[in-house]
Amino acid sequence: MPLNYMPLHSSKLTPIFMVLSLRTIAIIIQIILLLFVHFALHYHLPWFELMVVIFCEIVFTFISYWYFRKKQHVTKQALSWQVIADIVFLSALLSFSGGATNAFVSLLLIPIAISAVTLSAPRLFFVAFLAIASYSVQLWLMPMSVMHGNMEGHFIAMWINFLFSALVVALVVGRMAINNRVKDKAIAQYREEQLKQEKIISLGVASAQVTHQLATPISTACMIVDELKEDNPSSELINDLQTELQRCTDSLNTFRQMVFDIKEQNTYLISATKISSDIKDYIALNHPELLLTTLECDEGDDKKVQANSSLLPAIINIVNNAIRATQANYSQHIEIKTHHDDSNLYLEIRDFGKGFSQEKLAQLGVQPIVSEQGFGMAVLLSHSSFERLGGELILTNHGEKGAIATVSLPLVLP
Structure with a gap:
């Protein structure tokens, strides 16, 4: 199976369904928080715009699940688009609920973490770049009225902290994930080699048994042919039969010598x-x-x-x-x-x-x-x-x- 494909139907939760499951949980939490903030805390948020974003997120998740449930294989590119969609939806929600001042802005690290575990290095750093760019744009678009006193330095320090965290997640978690994939591949190759050697050993044992069983009847046949040749020395049929039996004997001797040389590692x-x-x-x-x-x-x-x-x-x-x-x-x-x-x-x-x-x-x-x-x-x-x-x-x-x-x-x- 090529390495850029992943089996969809297995006993474990596959990466694509892991992303869809996390997004489903996130949608439920988003709706609960939105209702809590609106009715309990009485914050005046752009209710309609936020519900439109959540509705688009629900539709996209439903279509993705319906599409991938029939797929036997999912490409890394398709998984990349799912993670990018998470960044887009989360960025849209943040932009309508405070932008860089929103306490949940650090959730942009989650798509980076998922990419570090499931995607290749180029796709990982592209996702990290999008997340950092989203945070940076929202910080850049913040109104100047928010930047009073020492708040400007505070928000810049938050952006630097997010940048550092994103790089740490991308580099450290990504490196660990790559090492695990390399280790799993090496273990799989070792198991395949062990199975192959077991088959070869089984064939060798079977060959040795057949050789041992053939040695006696061939020797008996050679003795019978020798006796027939004494009675009919000019028979071409007996001469041909003797030649073929001699070839069988030579093959058995060659096989025995081969086994001995392999055992003694003679080269x-x-x-x-x-x-x-x-x-x-x-x-x-x-x-x-x-x-x-x-x-x-x-x-x-x-x-x-x-x-x-x-x-x-x-x-x-x-x-x-x-x-x-x-x-x-x-x-x-x-x-x-x-x-x-x-x-x-x-x-x-x-x-x-x-x-x-x-x-x-x-x-x-x-x-x-x-x-x-x-x-x-x-x-x-x-x-x-x-x-x-x-x-x-x-x-x-x-x-x-x-x-x-x-x-x-x-x-x-x-």
Whole structure:
């Protein structure tokens, strides 16, 4: 969910309804105070003008509630306009009830406090500027008859006090709110990472169990094939079956070695040319029908990255996904490009499939998802392998056709 949107329907009071609720309470208090001052204290206030302002405030609040109750998301801009409306209504009420001499003029600090908690820094300071400007204009428009004796200095001191209070609220409360938002975001990211690691561990445990269960039947099958080959040494079918079983055995041994290296944190240096060469060998051996286009780093400027046993299988997983996407779109062409900058090596694998939807782009590599080809587990595991090596996997759609998987790995500087 983008950061500039807020969910409206939740178990907690959302900022927009917090503003509307506070304004509703304020309207009730305004009406009670107006009636008390008029009938109990017998102050002669512009009753009609004040009631018009309160009526406009009630209508605006009702329309806002009716409009936002059907909204799933509320923008920060919409919340900003609500806070600005509070300043306008409060300024209008103050202007008809004494202006800067009104004891409730300090209520202009409330919109600043709300903005400090809910809005970004630029919008916060704009609201603070409006509140200070409202106070300043009302002080400027005060009649000279009020400024007798030492009252002029008193009102100026009140304005300075309000200015200082507004700045303190905007800076201190705003800074605390920003720190809390950053902390909440970090906690949310940590929880997401923990959930992701739990899924990866579960997949690893399942893979280890499957590997252990397959080892015995594969060994038994190899023994049976060896016995069949003794009886029929010239059978091509038995030779092909023996070759495939040997590939299964090699894959199991590679998996065991990979688990051991990851456990012992064994690493080694590998060059960009070696990575590209291994990919080409894999494609030539397993997919000779493919048309592979490669653009590699110059051999004289070959860079090295830190690797472990999981790096090449992780890259092969991405290559296999690209091959499946390409063949599903009735194509036999993929492109692989390696290049680097001062700090990273980049491996771009482009397929000529149908590309990804925006929903899948947001989920691939973060959690398993259901698709026609599987559950996206290969991408999830590959993404985790790259992260352990300090790299990352970025999936994007190509502007013309297909998708691009970009693997970035930090270079080992000489």
